[in-house]
Amino acid sequence: MRRLIRLSRPAIRTVTYTRWLHLFIGAVAAPIVGLVYPGLDGDGASIWLLPFVPLPLVAIAACVPGMRVAETMQAQLLLFPRPTAPARRQDLGIAGSPSASWGDRWRVFEWMTLRLWLGFGVTTVTINGAVLVLGLLTPSLWPPFGPAVRLPGEWNWWYPLLAPVTGAALIALTWASGALMAALAPRLLGPSPAERFAELEERTERLQERTRIARELHDTIGHALTIAVVQAGAARAAGTPEFTDRALAAIEDTGREALSELDRVLRLLREDGNPAEQRFTLARAGRLVESARGAGADVTTETEGDVEALPGPVSREGYRMLQECLTNVLRHAGPVPVTVRTAVRDGRLELEVRNKLPAEPGDFRDGGSGLRGLHERAVLLGGVAEYGPHGGEWRVRVTLPLR
Structure with missing residues (x-):
């Protein structure tokens, strides 16, 4: 039947x-x-x-x-x-x-x-x-x-x-x-084979663009949430109105910047407006340092060379890498002394972030998705990224060619 x-x-x-x-x-x-x-x-x-x-x-x-x-x-x-x-x-x-x-x-x-x-x-x-x-x-x-x-x-x-x-x-x-x-x-x-190859290239570019957008969202939202959590915990531990007011102000500023960055990425997905006009560059890294200091970290900066003259892609990726490093410090080590060194010389950008190792450095040792993304950013620009314990500290060292 x-x-x-x-x-x-x-x-x-x-x-x-x-x-x-x-x-x-x-x-x-x-x-x-x-x-x-x-x-x-x-x-x-x-x-x-x-x-x-x-x-x-x-x-x-x-x-x-x-x-x-x-x-x-x-x-x-x-x-x-x-x-x-x-x-x-x-x-x-x-x-x-x-x-x-x-x-x-x-x-x-x-x-x-x-x-x-x-x-x-x-x-x-x-x-x-x-x-x-x-x-x-x-x-x-x-x-x-x-x-x-x-x-x-x-x-x-x-x-x-x-x-x-x-x-x-x-x-x-x-x-x-x-x-x-x-x-x-x-x-x-x-x-035809030529059309299939062109379609494959276009699909690869779309995937790379989505990966880049996902990485930017990870960096921005992760940094904002880390700052908010650290500030809220410090304010509760301090128990003073003055520190609580400063912590709430820092959380407000960080959240506002995260919302602005999220709006930029959403405009990029909708392909309207000019999403590049609000991108952060390494020349504006001072806001990252101040945000980390507001969360309790003792950040010391050293700058060598003209950061303002960096090429756009190198400067933007350097900003994201520094943001990821400071976020990892606050997330895994807490408010510890941090040294940030930026140098522009010999046709390359050198970025180094060092901080005191936490009591249990397991999270640092294996490297999370953020550190893997940092390495991928460096490779896409023809550079290298190294991270790991060094001289009793945790060190992230990135070298990017300017061309």
Whole structure:
């Protein structure tokens, strides 16, 4: 019973008939052109020459770059109708862009020729087959007539028994032809190797951009929350109104800056405005130092060279790296003495952050996602990042080339 249901499924599926319609539309060009030349005179030989007459026009149409878009739209609507179609055209393996090379145009020509020939054959067989089924069922319509059907003889009582077999054969032919076109669509309408490579590069760039945005959110929100937690804990421990007021002011300033940075990143995701205008650079690192000092850390800074003249990418990434270092210090070591040294010399930026090791330096030793992100930032700019215990302290040392 299950096998019978499985065999009859193509007859009740909409996609079987939409694919027949796709083939029928592709075959319409043959009789239309045949009406003009050489003309339809009813001769069987001239009828079977019709699929070859439109080939010059098909070749000209295939040279138009937009023809691949039109064929792709028809294939998506009729070969893969909803709900059988995937949500995106890329999941079908077919291209939605105009032909970019002569190789693409040649594949479009092959597709249109195959659709013309197969569509003409399937349409001819199914139309004549339907007439034959009616003739088998109805004595008054016997003998059946059609472009390719000429069956002489008298109607017999057992002819209706052949009608289901003929109908099933027509449905099987329609299903197999549609499945063949659906299988060949990715090969003939799909993107070329050059287009696939370009799409892969674009996808890689999007992933890198998302990674960069996620890293910026991690740095900004993580720093703000760390400052807020440390300040709140210190205010509760101090228990004085003056310190509590300073802690609340520091939390307010840090939260306001975090909200501003979050708004910038959201504008970047929406691709409106100018998200680069509010990016922080290493020249504004003083706010990070003051924020860490407000959380109780004793931060000492040493600067060598002109930080203002740093290239934009180096300065912005240096700011994020310093933010990550100070956040890790407050998160894992607490309010301890910290030394920040920044040097611009010999065509490179050197950033070093040293602090006293906590009593249990396990979190530092393994390195969290923040330190791994710091290393990734340095590598993307052609630099190096080193971190670990050094001389009784925890040291993060970053070197970035200016070019």
